[in-house]
Amino acid sequence: MFVFSEFETRIGLIQLVFPENSHAPELFNIIQTNAAEFTKWLPWVPKTDSVETELKFINDVRMKNAQYELLSLVILANRHPIGTIDLHEINANFHHAQIGYWLDPTYQGNGIMTQAVKQLAHHALHELGFHKLTIEADTLNVKSIAVAENADFHYEATLKDHIINEGEYRDLLLYTKLAD
Known part of the structure; x- marks a missing residue:
């Protein structure tokens, strides 16, 4: 198992690792158990x-x-999958990417995702050569907004009617973080 980053929390060791086939059953179970909320x-x-x-x-x-x-x-929390985090929409020419994430609600409220975003952002901005990172959050997703703000991302804009979710157009808040 390749560990990208790790940190301690009040619930134990948290690791950010490359995905392995063995993670599929537990991730699937989390997604299915929380499908109504996640959707x-x-x-x-x-x-x-x-x-x-x-x-x-x-x-x-x-x-x-x-x-x-x-x-x-x-x-991973204590070696069990509890969510994912990623850099996507990578633009190598302009050195920017977007961060996306989700976490099992059982583990929410412990600062895990905020710390995971901080860790990934630090690596991306200081070791991987990115200049700008963004997070997009539905205006109604207060937990995702809190993660972006608590991870020191700054509100940049509201993207009106930017996505269709559950059959309706939704606004997204755009948060950014620049390299020092």
Whole structure:
């Protein structure tokens, strides 16, 4: 297992690791258990309908990780998958990327995602050569907004009617962080 980063929290050791096939069943179970809540914010949730679908996703992101098109990581708490975080929409020419994330609600409220975003942002801005990172959050997703703000991302704009989710146009808040 390749550990990208790790940190301690009040619930134990948190690791950001490259996805492995063995993570698929637990990730799938979290997604299915929380599908009603996750679907509000993550339009791909209904398409994740089996462990095999999650396994295919893991293999796809591993290939994209290897080709530097994506940096997808699984979040482990005490060696068990509890969510994911990634850099996507990578633009190598302009040195920017977007951060996306989700976390099992059982573990929310412990600062795990905020710290994971801080860790990933630090590596991206100081070691991987990115200049600008963004986070997009639905205006109704107060937990995602709190993560962006607590991870020291700055509000930049409201993107009006930027996505369609649950059959309606939704606004997104755009948060940014620049290299020092």
